[in-house]
Amino acid sequence: MSCRVRSNHPSSTADFKEESTDDLARPDAQIEPLRRLLRTLASVGLFTLDGDRVTLEPIGATLSRNASDSLYGAAVMWMETHYVPFSDLLHTLRTGEPAATDYLGKPFFDWVNENPDRSGQFCDAMASITSGLCTGMFDHYQLPDGELIADIGGPAARSTTSDQGLNGQVEIIGGDFFDSVPTADIYVLSYILHDWHDAAAMRVLRSVPPRVGRELEC
Ligand SMILES: C[S@@+](CC[C@H](N)C(=O)[O-])C[C@H]1O[C@@H](n2cnc3c(N)ncnc32)[C@H](O)[C@@H]1O
Known part of the structure; x- marks a missing residue:
């Protein structure tokens, strides 16, 4: 899939519905290896192949940069x-x-x-x-009471901050979460602990001030 999206052809962004293999191959891919790649990806449902015609399936469309559920x-x-x-x-x-x-x-x-x-x-x-x-996981989830949320290990830039009306209300604070984390009412650790062995994960959790005692891991 990475090869498919890294190809320089505009259609590699999966913004097509149906194309011929020839059209998909230009200008930077060899036709025969591309056919093999498409056949492999068709076997897991990204495309349907009918002779030389390639039809994009919904799961294949997630390779588009522009898809709302883009991967x-x-x-x-x-x-x-x-x-x-x-x-x-x-x-x-x-x-x-x-x-x-x-x-x-x-x-x-x-x-x-x-x-x-x-x-x-x-x-x-x-x-x-x-x-x-x-998707769907937090539809009815209510964060605990509190004004200030610390997203520990959050990315430095996310388009969704402005989408959610948070523009101007987000402060990015650099630091090492093994040493300390900023003070907040609610601590979010999204997709953090799995990166570390148990002792290191405990160090991250211990850097959250104990009096707070409100953590959310997703
Ligand atoms: C798997 S990513 C999760 C990113 C984000 N929380 C999310 O859910 O998309 C792990 C994050 O931890 C950050 N990170 C790794 N080591 C760190 C450290 N010692 N101190 C602070 N952040 C760290 C990485 O920069 C990365 O952004």
Whole structure:
């Protein structure tokens, strides 16, 4: 899927309904490997193939940057940031160290954040993933009482902040959540703890002031 969306042809953004394989191939893909890729993706429901005609299915449309349930960012990120370090998984089994640290030569988030393109891509992917995961999940959820919400490990930039009328009411505070977190009434840790082994996850939780005692993990 990453190859599909990374191809430079405008149709690779999945903004088409039906095309011929020839049209989809130009200008930067070889027709035969593209046919094979499309056949593979058709087998998991992204496209329907009828001879040379390729029809986009609803799940394939999520590869569009413009889809409301877009997974474009996630499709790009998994290939470029996760799959290759996964090849070093044996190192984790042997040493307990994350494979990404060994493969990339530094902790994963240091590697992501040292390059603005990479960290932008990571933010896009997280926006895709978390908005997909949260669909319907919080429809009737009420946050506990409190004025000030700290989104610990939240992305530095999210288009949804202005969409939700939060523009001007969001302050971005840098810091290391292993050391301390800003004071707030409610703490949100969205998609944070799974990144760490238990002792590290406990350090993150302990950095939340104990008197608050209100945490939400999703
Ligand atoms: C899996 S992402 C989740 C992002 C966001 N909360 C969401 O749900 O989309 C993990 C986040 O933790 C941040 N992070 C990793 N290590 C951190 C640290 N030591 N201190 C603060 N943030 C950190 C990363 O920059 C990244 O944004």
